[in-house]
Amino acid sequence: MVAxxxxxxxxxxxxxPLATVPGAFxxxxxxxxxQHPDACDLVVTTDTLVEGVHFLSGDPADxxxxxxxxxNLSDLAAKGAEPLGYLLALSLPSAVTMDWLELFAGGLAQDxxxxxxxxxxxxxxxxxxPLTVCITAVGSVPRGVLIRRAGAQAGDLVYVSGxxxxxxxxxxxxxxxxxxxxDFLVNRYRLPNPRISLGKxxxxxxxxxLDVSDGLIADLGHxxxxxxxxxxxxxxxxxxxxALQELWGRSEGVVVRAATSGDDFEIAFTAPPEAxxxxxxxxxGISITRIGQVISGQGVLVHRRDRTEIPITSPGFTHx
Amino acid sequence: MVAxxxxxxxxxxxxxPLATVPGAFxxxxxxxxxQHPDACDLVVTTDTLVEGVHFLSGDPADxxxxxxxxxNLSDLAAKGAEPLGYLLALSLPSAVTMDWLELFAGGLAQDxxxxxxxxxxxxxxxxxxPLTVCITAVGSVPRGVLIRRAGAQAGDLVYVSGxxxxxxxxxxxxxxxxxxxxDFLVNRYRLPNPRISLGKxxxxxxxxxLDVSDGLIADLGHxxxxxxxxxxxxxxxxxxxxALQELWGRSEGVVVRAATSGDDFEIAFTAPPEAxxxxxxxxxGISITRIGQVISGQGVLVHRRDRTEIPITSPGFTHx
Numbered sequence: 091m092v093a094x095x096x097x098x099x100x101x102x103x104x105x106x107p108l109a110t111v112p113g114a115f116x117x118x119x120x121x122x123x124x125q126h127p128d129a130c131d132l133v134v135t136t137d138t139l140v141e142g143v144h145f146l147s148g149d150p151a152d153x154x155x156x157x158x159x160x161x162n163l164s165d166l167a168a169k170g171a172e173p174l175g176y177l178l179a180l181s182l183p184s185a186v187t188m189d190w191l192e193l194f195a196g197g198l199a200q201d202x203x204x205x206x207x208x209x210x211x212x213x214x215x216x217x218x219x220p221l222t223v224c225i226t227a228v229g230s231v232p233r234g235v236l237i238r239r240a241g242a243q244a245g246d247l248v249y250v251s252g253x254x255x256x257x258x259x260x261x262x263x264x265x266x267x268x269x270x271x272x273d274f275l276v277n278r279y280r281l282p283n284p285r286i287s288l289g290k291x292x293x294x295x296x297x298x299x300l301d302v303s304d305g306l307i308a309d310l311g312h313x314x315x316x317x318x319x320x321x322x323x324x325x326x327x328x329x330x331x332x333a334l335q336e337l338w339g340r341s342e343g344v345v346v347r348a349a350t351s352g353d354d355f356e357i358a359f360t361a362p363p364e365a366x367x368x369x370x371x372x373x374x375g376i377s378i379t380r381i382g383q384v385i386s387g388q389g390v391l392v393h394r395r396d397r398t399e400i401p402i403t404s405p406g407f408t409h410x
Numbered sequence: 411m412v413a414x415x416x417x418x419x420x421x422x423x424x425x426x427p428l429a430t431v432p433g434a435f436x437x438x439x440x441x442x443x444x445q446h447p448d449a450c451d452l453v454v455t456t457d458t459l460v461e462g463v464h465f466l467s468g469d470p471a472d473x474x475x476x477x478x479x480x481x482n483l484s485d486l487a488a489k490g491a492e493p494l495g496y497l498l499a500l501s502l503p504s505a506v507t508m509d510w511l512e513l514f515a516g517g518l519a520q521d522x523x524x525x526x527x528x529x530x531x532x533x534x535x536x537x538x539x540p541l542t543v544c545i546t547a548v549g550s551v552p553r554g555v556l557i558r559r560a561g562a563q564a565g566d567l568v569y570v571s572g573x574x575x576x577x578x579x580x581x582x583x584x585x586x587x588x589x590x591x592x593d594f595l596v597n598r599y600r601l602p603n604p605r606i607s608l609g610k611x612x613x614x615x616x617x618x619x620l621d622v623s624d625g626l627i628a629d630l631g632h633x634x635x636x637x638x639x640x641x642x643x644x645x646x647x648x649x650x651x652x653a654l655q656e657l658w659g660r661s662e663g664v665v666v667r668a669a670t671s672g673d674d675f676e677i678a679f680t681a682p683p684e685a686x687x688x689x690x691x692x693x694x695g696i697s698i699t700r701i702g703q704v705i706s707g708q709g710v711l712v713h714r715r716d717r718t719e720i721p722i723t724s725p726g727f728t729h730x
Contacts, residue, residue, distance in 0.1 A: 115560075118559060119489075119559050119620075121453040121485055123556060124453065132452070133444065134531060135497075136499045140501055140535055140538075143535060143537060165440040179457070181458055213456050215458050215460055215463060216460075217460045217463060217539060219537060219540045219542070224456075224499045226546040236441075236443060239439050316438055
């Protein structure tokens with residue numbers, strides 16, 4: 091174990107190699123120049139991960155780095171945007187070692203490559219508190235096509251990508267609240283998949299969209315309130331992975347738990363009935379499930395097959 | 411004292427009113443749209459302030475907010491850029507009260523108005539550690555005129571704006587390390603003045619530039635290393651405020667302390683001898699002092715009037 095290096099060594103050795111575009115100036119200047127395509131809207135978003143709040147102390151450093159980056163990319167994806175770059179603000183406790191930091195930077199390097207997104211700049215400081223990772227991502231979207239939360243209309247259908255509740259189950263496993271370990275579920279907690287190709291395919295198609303971070307029902311509630319509509323979700327239609335069902339089955343309680351646990355980072359969206367979702371799924375390579383409909387009114391209701399309502403006491407997770 | 415409100419109340423009541431541009435969507439979406447002028451380069455920068463590291467626990471909340479914002483604006487200013495907006499990521503301990511947060515938001519409101527810079531978005535989370543404020547600022551500069559750190563050439567002269575060492579003295583007063591209290595100096599520590607008008611006036615004139623945050627000598631060292639030159643600084647020329655001299659005099663030790671203490675947020679820059687600094691000072695309304703010259707070589711040397719060298723054991727302050 092090598093003790094934490096100076097800020098200079100940290101930046102020049104670990105992070106400067108991640109600043110792979112000329113505008114980042116090798117992290118040797120006060121700001122970065124943002125190269126961006128013409129005729130595009132630029133979008134920005136920021137997310138913070140705090141040790142003990144958003145990740146566990148024992149989580150591998152590379153997964154922490156990748157999750158921090160991917161969460162931000164997921165916000166861009168849900169809006170139909172593509173990433174241009176990111177800034178990294180790290181607050182490091184004195185106990186952090188060079189080994190840990192190398193693993194952290196290695197995780198970023200891997201994901202930068204996968205998502206074609208360079209480090210543009212950042213800030214490194216010490217803290218007497220927990221490790222805190224704040225990432226700000228910048229993206230671009232063709233002018234005027236950003237997919238908002240507001241925009242869902244009565245008559246639209248409600249969709250979600252992938253499967254729901256896996257990350258919540260993975261967290262339960264890591265907290266030893268589940269009966270057995272399942273690597274798929276743990277991985278779904280540790281490593282979200284920003285649905286960038288899906289967001290692009292939904293440009294001009296989805297009427298409202300966001301990524302599922304607080305919990306499916308809580309996040310659909312944001313679409314409902316922003317759009318001024320009511321969303322009806324069919325409990326039976328909520329897509330659960332085989333791994334989740336093998337762990338816990340598919341009782342009503344499991345479905346509700348899945349739909350109210352956080353960190354899925356799937357895209358939940360609304361679209362008019364005539365939208366061709368088979369084409370969207372095929373273009374993006376990501377599975378899409380219809381889970382409900384939009385009507386007039388407000389809020390989110392979860393219905394059983396017989397149209398009775400399942401009461402939701404806590405629609406999602408809060409890190410606050 | 412009212413206890414900390416929910417994240418929703420916090421955002422809708424305190425921070426949404428700061429999101430004064432349409433592209434911020436009233437903080438109700440996952441990202442913000444960045445409105446920007448045509449034919450400009452966009453620049454981004456980020457800075458974190460940690461309680462107990464960058465500010466004192468007892469510092470007033472409005473000053474903490476304003477300092478966090480102003481530090482970022484200072485980075486933009488030193489590059490010749492103008493601010494377009496900022497993102498705020500707040501990690502809040504559970505003890506933070508609504509009163510404190512109202513004061514914090516009030517400080518931001520005041521400075522947004524002064525510097526014409528809207529809140530674009532952000533993130534709020536709890537933390538078991540110290541209060542942490544991470545701000546990311548976005549700015550614009552006419553295409554191709556960003557003032558870099560690299561660019562100083564042998565033959566250039568070295569300049570600095572305002573006065574140096576006031577913030578360090580202010581911090582010493584707050585830590586009860588000074589003989590008496592001086593409000594001007596304390597205020598210089600708590601509330602930096604981003605030199606935006608000076609940065610604009612230096613476009614096309616300064617060959618290298620940065621803001622003095624770590625300490626004048628340490629920061630000039632960054633220009634020296636980025637530009638591949640040596641900077642000679644005349645100790646006698648370093649501008650000290652009347653308040654600082656009334657507190658500590660102007661001995662060599664005081665000058666060295668001033669030139670190696672942090673948080674000045676003045677602009678240090680180089681420019682060719684023919685540049686008209688009287689015009690720059692007049693245009694920007696900010697005082698400028700010539701403090702040295704650029705020669706070939708490396709590093710920063712501080713000279714007495716007789717050209718003997720003053721040894722500098724620690725060129726600046728580090729928060730790391």
